[in-house]
Amino acid sequence: MTTTLPEQMTASVLIAPSTIALQDVPVPALGRTQVLVKVEAVGVCGSDTHFYETGNIGDIVVEGPVILGHESAGVIVAGGEDVPASRIGTRVAVEPQTVCRRCQYCKKGSYHLCRDVAFYGAWPVDGSFAEYEIIDDDFAHDIPHGMTFEQAAMAEPVSVAVHAVRKAGVTSGSRVLITGAGPIGVLNAQVARAFGASEIVISDPVENRRRFAEEHGATRAVDPGTTDFSRLDEHFDCYIDASGNARAIDSAIPTIRPGGIAVLVGMGGDRLELPIALMQHREITLTGTFRYVNTWPDAIALIASGQVDVESLITGRYGLDEVEDALLKAKTDPLAIKTMVIPGLEGTGAE
Template sequence: MDRGRSDRGNRQRLKALKEKAENMSFTYPGSMRASVLTAPKQIEMREVDVPELEPNQVLVRVEAVGVCGSDTHFYETGKIGDIIVRGDVVLGHESAGTIVAVGRDVPPARVGARVAVEPQTVCRRCEYCKRGEYHLCRQVEFYGAWPIDGSFAEYEVIDDDFAHTIPHHMSFEHAAMAEPVSVAVHAVRKAGVTASSRVLITGAGPIGILIGQVARVFGASEIVVSDPIANRREFALGHGATSVLDPSSADFAAFDQHFDIYIDASGNAGAIIASIPTLRPGGRAVLVGMGGDHLEIPVAMIQHREITLTGTFRYVNTWPTAIELIASGAVSVDALITGRYGLRDVESALMMSKTDPAAIKSMVLPALVTGD
């Protein structure tokens, strides 16, 4: 037998035994600190029970959580669409951390793994799950959407295969950005962006910026981003956009039938209506931003030009791609992170995008918790 191969095998077995022993010595916490939404515009720091592990799940010590616009919407209004907050809930779903314990069906070697968390559990048995469209599962439980608790806490549990291992050089903050990058990847895939695509994006918030970067990676030759806020337009120019528009003064008619693809990341009805005529015959419009429940659209134009109009619902099978794009530097996320907060400051983090025009992405770091 090859001596080197034998030594390597012994080292791997010893490493696995050590990790198993560390897992067995870990004392599963009975409680943890969490920022709990108790009513619209009211969050309390509480000591809550740590969720119990199912056999196929892992316990993740949360290291970083990004603040999403949907978190802010839940905080302000207590609902998004037909999801209504009817009791206490922990918000947050853009998370990354370290696996500290595993269920009985999960290899003990996973303890210590640094992971980006895909924040949903699905039934794995329905027609949608079976054909790889698990995000459409009717039994999906999405983190931070009532009644499912999310990630603004010290720990969370997740199915083992939805805890995606990240490279050693990737920071937890960057790993938490795998969630919004996944939104962008799903949108760009849905839009069919390819080499030489001409793309219009409305909205230069975090998602719009990331969609522009991902569209560039997928081969788009022209990426025009529209946003009414000057500093966001400037930021977009440095992060994927080939040009920008101020919708308050731009003449969208000058782009009639110019773009192959239109992606909305604003949810603004006016932006959507103004942008659809910029699509060429056979173009595609993808709605990502959260807006009103109803929208008037130019049906005759959509029919005559055979424009495809669709929406996106979160993401599916995107995490490996998102992690690779961030890890390789193909998508830049560091400059999007404009503020860091502890669990006691979640309310400030949630409202930062509304109170500071320069804010783009706030990050909650549970380790910053201070006081009793």
């Protein structure tokens, strides 16, 4: 299709650990099946903050300038040659990855495990803290008319929860334990409830996070420092860790019933000690999650229906010129939960 594209855009660029600069950079070039999205809202993820502070996550090392951010939504303003003209003007939530579509993982539907996946905001792939981004047309998911861009950007963390809850096998009547009441833990609680869980216990040492979790999905929130987990031995069908904390995981494993499932979502250390004999005797399945796969339609539907409340998680909004403040907000403000970057805001300060 023929359209006039902007040549330059403003972006917040990570140029070194703990250093972000507002720069004019070229608008990324469209491929035949890609769309150009005008970014309207981007959620800040803990992985963005980790990249900013340390310059790496695991074996992904930032070796040059990169635009962070991957929880985004916006409007399609242009498309490649093979994209229907009707897509222009469509409001979308962006699934922030491109895959080869040819490998064994892609062909069997596990495209998130593609060895050639390019994930947005993870060097060397630029992300969403910018005025525009490109994405494969089928990874730009339509959103309902009444959904805000901030809600749509939250489809990414909700997708993390959908993928985890699916892997945990949560169904009607499931009893679920979640460790970690940050945004991902709370969203897991809400998604588990939407999937039919009858009991959802969430554990976190921070009192205000426990209170928030009980107001948003959990049937009960407990303090791991004062809770006797031995009283919950073999109680839960499913366990989801959203903390990455080794002590939390170690305390939780014995609460899983025989034949239960443990899903590790939180990013912690490279190694973890586990009660192997107990897990073998109970035939507990232990698995991890790597982002998500085929989750966006369900995530969008859960948000649109109100079964998952994302609005209440958003506690601050920043412009592109305030990305550094946005990245550190969760560490500087104990009441902060989820921060949004709004490219249209300029020098406004946080809400």
